[in-house]
Amino acid sequence: MNEFFILYSWLIPIRMSTFNFLAAGLRTIEIEQATLSALLNQLNSSFSEACQLLLSCEGRVIVTGMGKSGHIGNKIAATLASTGTPAFFVHPGEASHGDLGMFTGKDVVLALSNSGETAEVITILPLIKRMGAPLISMTSNPESTLSRFADINLHLPVEREACPHNLAPTSSTTAQLVMGDALAIALLEARGFSPEDFAFSHPGGSLGRQLLLRVDDIMHSGEDIPQVSLHTPIHEALLEVTQKRLGMTAVTNDQGELLGIFTDGDLRRTLDLSIDLKNTPIAEVMTPGGTTLKTGSLAAEALKIMQERKINALLITDADGKLAGALNMHDLLKAGVI
Known part of the structure; x- marks a missing residue:
């Protein structure tokens, strides 16, 4: 019986392998x-x-x-x-x-x-x-x-x-x-x-988040926005970057209008220039303007811009061009947009 079972067990895979699946x-x-x-x-x-x-x-x-x-x-x-x-x-x-x-x-x-x-x-x-x-x-x-x-x-x-x-x-x-x-x-x-109608019946999925979630829902606002004035020394701007943990700081005028941005990349370029960090104002090393997005924009649009431009943070402005918020890739990841 055992010998027959052993022989039969070997025949099964042999027969199966000849079938044209x-x-x-x-x-x-x-x-x-x-x-x-x-x-x-x-x-x-x-x-x-x-x-x-x-x-x-x-x-x-x-x-x-x-x-x-x-x-x-x-x-x-x-x-x-x-x-x-x-x-x-x-x-x-x-x-x-x-x-x-x-x-x-x-x-x-x-x-x-x-x-x-x-x-x-x-x-x-x-x-x-x-x-x-x-x-x-x-x-x-x-x-x-x-x-x-x-x-x-x-x-x-x-x-x-x-x-x-x-x-x-x-x-x-x-x-x-x-x-x-x-x-x-x-x-x-x-x-x-419409796609928006579809999203309302799929709010729990990634598609719903992409079509319904706005930057206003996840951006840092108010005191949580990293920002300094034009005349702020570089070393003080670095403290703002470190404390707010977004890898950058916005540079604004007294009216709150966005003039530029200072990022980790700007810092690396600044260090190569051997500039006096305590006395040089941030205005001399910032990136003028910077990449921004308007309030009310989709979070998915923020992700697209950040991926295309290979940046990790984005500033949000209102209709008047004033700084309204900031977010980074981690915020999008936490919100499930990615």
Whole structure:
């Protein structure tokens, strides 16, 4: 027995290594690609009608589907919701046991079923009709019960699954996913949904921070801004740089207008000149003007400027050119912009 087991255990990797995984992968992609090409060629007025119905929905878009179609439906609902079309997913089995209470006559129902005969979905159709909610179906069989029951049917031309047995949902779910994306993006464009709108539904992600966070939210202001006057000796300016820990100091006039900046780089160049640090005013070694950004600007814009110009700090001015704040790369990192 042990000898047989040892021999068999050696045969398994030998047999596995002879299988052409690449060919199987390519065949799968080719079959699904053909399905999408067929979908592209037959997209018709039903799609436009479905979009109009979804766009005019006064309630929510309720997506439902069973099994793998349910998984795709969940993703479609999430995509719709994040792109300006309020939507959520309801499991058809749970709908028959109380979750139909989530449906109202002002909602639009989007039901997914490759065959169009999924029992759990078919069971709730009469009740959806009774409450007056419009129904959009997504099936590969235009003569199915679900297709005939729907107000609008989105036909998915799925000839075969990528599975060699034509059983595992593959081509059909790919078509469903792409059709769902097409609906969501068409509605997004019709609504004029902007990047800022997208950010409001994604405030916790890096995209939300990039699109919503302003320099005003993270900059150092008031007494925390490193700044000295034109006549400040260099050694006193160095103390300001050290105390405020931003690697630089702004140079302003008595009216608070920004005249220049003195950075770590300026210090290195100053030391090479053997200048008297105690008696030489900062005005003689500062960088006039300096790189600035206006208040109200996006923090992401500050990051872009700092990366392009290879600098680690930035000064913020108001509409009148007066110094309003300062920030460095660490502030952007801490805020999650990077």
